[in-house]
Amino acid sequence: MDLKQINRAVEGYLPQADEADAARLRFFKGLFELQQRRADELEAVAAYEPAPGDQLDRAYLAGTAAFTAAPVVVAARDLAATCAQVAAELAAHAGLADQAAFALREADWDELLSGADLGLAGSDPVAFVTDVVARRGELGVPTALTDDLLAMALAFSLRPHLQGPAARVMGAVSDDAKSGSHSRPLDCPVCGSPAALSRVGEVDTLHGGARIQYCATCGTSWPFERIRCGSCGSRSQEGIHHFHVDGDEAHRLETCEGCGQYQRVVFANDLQVPLALEVEDVVMAKLDRIALDPRFSARGE
Ligand SMILES: [Zn+2]
Ligand SMILES: [Zn+2]
Incomplete structure (x- = not known):
């Protein structure tokens, strides 16, 4: 993410934004900063290798997502740490009702993700979120954490794990395949x-x-x-x-x-x-x- 450009865009919108929109913009600016900080931490420790170029191009042209052939390794402990940070940010700054904020703060992400299919997180993130929400009872998700909030916290948390590898994939796809x-x-x-x-x-x-x-x-x-x-x-x-x-x-x-x-x-x-x-x-x-x-x-x- 280009945080400088994000800041310029937010500063551009703020003067004309009503109170609710301004609060949303400020929340997301904080979230983007958190996501980028976390992405930098994760990039420093994990190496991701995309599939070979010709294979990538073939998948690209066939409309097959690159992560299905070469998934990102998402460790449960790392994702749980990201979820805890994102949940705390949501609880503190997203303007949620007290009960929802409390549920986010109290959720035990290590416990919750211990039974989740982490292979899916790095190969098909949309399916991962759907799967966790569908199996919420089995995974011990507290009732006060609604499906929407759970899905939002998970989706926001996956971005830092995926954006570095995604940039590497797009860097390895040929210009001909793309354009x-x-x-x-x-x-x-x-x-x-x-x-x-x-x-x-x-x-x-x-x-x-x-x-x-x-x-x-x-x-x-x-x-x-x-x-x-x-x-x-x-x-x-x-x-x-x-x-x-x-x-x-x-x-x-x-x-x-x-x-x-x-x-x-x-x-x-x-x-x-x-x-x-x-x-x-x-x-x-x-x-x-x-x-x-x-x-x-x-x-x-
Ligand atoms: Zn259509
Ligand atoms: Zn994507």
């Missing part, structure tokens, strides 16, 4: 998570291309087709629409008639603040509320 005339991966080519958001615009020449998808689970961004549904992969030009909220051209919802899903898209050229995808993920949460509003599904005008 040649092939179909782009729909889900994250590294960890298999669905994209959290999309960025359109030429501002970020580092990533090239007109559109990239961003994975919040492992931090990967990858080139994507300009006109294509990020959920089902449909390329139907007529079936894909963009909506923005009054006065905000930079943040739009891209909807797909084919699958009925939507994706949050930041149009970088219309953005009034410095671009940090981590921060956009936080800011665009309000688009989810709009997308879920029944009036939105009666779209068409």
Whole structure:
């Protein structure tokens, strides 16, 4: 994560943010700092080797997540330590109800993760979170720790373990696989998570291309087709629409008639603040509320 850029983006949003949004931005800025600090600690002790380049390219083009062939080793004790830090941060600064904060602080992560499938954590993180939540009774998760909170704490905790290896994978995938005339991966080519958001615009020449998808689970961004549904992969030009909220051209919802899903898209050229995808993920949460509003599904005008 680029903490300097994240800070610039947060500072850009704060003056216009209402109290609740400002508190959210400050919470996430603290969380990103924690995640990066933890990622640095973990990087210093663990070495990750991606699969060989030609094998990586083949998997990339086939849409197979790189971590399934070469998983990250996530030690239960390390992940438990990360979870304890993330849970303490959530409890202290996320504005949660007392009972939820207490449950987070009191959770015994060593105990809870001792029965979890850590192999899944490093090969298919979305499945890992789903698995822990599904087996919560067996794993001894306290009742006050709701499914949502548990999933959130786990997902936030996995990022520091995965982002370093993910960057190494993307560094080893060839430019041709990433940007040649092939179909782009729909889900994250590294960890298999669905994209959290999309960025359109030429501002970020580092990533090239007109559109990239961003994975919040492992931090990967990858080139994507300009006109294509990020959920089902449909390329139907007529079936894909963009909506923005009054006065905000930079943040739009891209909807797909084919699958009925939507994706949050930041149009970088219309953005009034410095671009940090981590921060956009936080800011665009309000688009989810709009997308879920029944009036939105009666779209068409
Ligand atoms: Zn990913
Ligand atoms: Zn679709």
